[in-house]
Amino acid sequence: MSDWIAVFEAANSLEAHTLKGALESRGMAVLLKGEALSGALGELPMDAACVTLLVKMPHWQRAREFVRAYQQQDGCPWRCDRCGEENGARFEVCWHCGSVPEDTQG
Numbered sequence: 726m727s728d729w730i731a732v733f734e735a736a737n738s739l740e741a742h743t744l745k746g747a748l749e750s751r752g753m754a755v756l757l758k759g760e761a762l763s764g765a766l767g768e769l770p771m772d773a774a775c776v777t778l779l780v781k782m783p784h785w786q787r788a789r790e791f792v793r794a795y796q797q798q799d800g801c802p803w804r805c806d807r808c809g810e811e812n813g814a815r816f817e818v819c820w821h822c823g824s825v826p827e828d829t830q831g
């Protein structure tokens with residue numbers, strides 16, 4: 726199976742898992758490459774030098790846009806009113822629950 730495409734290189738395992746969870750919550754399957762397969766699920770191997778995130782080809786563009794926004798967090802992050810998740814400045818909607826900041830509808 727070679728239809729996995731690298732979309733991001735995380736600096737460490739924690740970042741990789743953060744992005745993996747975020748992408749998976751949006752319906753995109755994520756494969757981590759470069760991480761030591763220790764078999765221990767509870768603890769993250771923090772000594773991994775670099776972890777590559779791979780996604781399926783149909784998801785690549787969405788995933789790429791997501792990680793690019795993640796990388797461009799050069800403004801003030803905002804916290805979602807609905808779920809309390811912290812979002813990067815470039816996120817127009819909460820990546821976690823999809824609600825918009827200062828939501829006036831309803």
Ligand SMILES: [Zn+2]
Pocket residue numbers: 805806807808809810819820821822823824
């Ligand atoms: Zn939210």
